[in-house]
Amino acid sequence: KAGVTQTPRYLIKTRGQQVTLSCSPISGHRSVSWYQQTPGQGLQFLFEYFSETQRNKGNFPGRFSGRQFSNSRSEMNVSTLELGDSALYLCASSYRTGPLGEQYFGPGTRLTVT
């Protein structure tokens, strides 16, 4: 069974630009969550989608947005990039919403903002 895939794996952008990251969950999984991981803040929850609907949202500015498609694939968008957005962005999928602990993470997209 294929795991969670994320594309691209690495990305370099300039301040002010926008970026779109993609996540394909494990087949059959309908919940996709996004996290930002930095050395200073650790893993922080961005948002969760289930059946194309945003179910939960973390404490991030509106520049961070996402969506989920009917095939459960998800995209995350960050507009007007700032230097502080440099991080590893992780996507995780699970079969259902609710207690989300048993999530399966992808390898992440390493975003560098210069």
Next chain:
Amino acid sequence: EDQVTQSPEALRLQEGESSSLNCSYTVSGLRGLFWYRQDPGKGPEFLFTLYSAGEEKEKERLKATLTKKESFLHITAPKPEDSATYLCAVQGAQKLVFGQGTRLTINP
């Protein structure tokens, strides 16, 4: 606000030297506590879920325990391949909150 604190930040052990990692938490209405392992350059890998105080889970050389205020990840006779960052997370009303992790190094 839900909070998770892991200690120590880093731990270096000799192969075969058992030890424990700590995860202290405050959460409104704990729905679950989770342990993950993360290797460099990879996403976290799920290890355990604990739901109520007194619960224990085991997997190979790892055993996770839970009280009302903290969880321990016990590592028995570790091997170099157990080297990784171990993350603890709690599920409250809505979202998962992660600790900063403990970076574990096992020297051969």
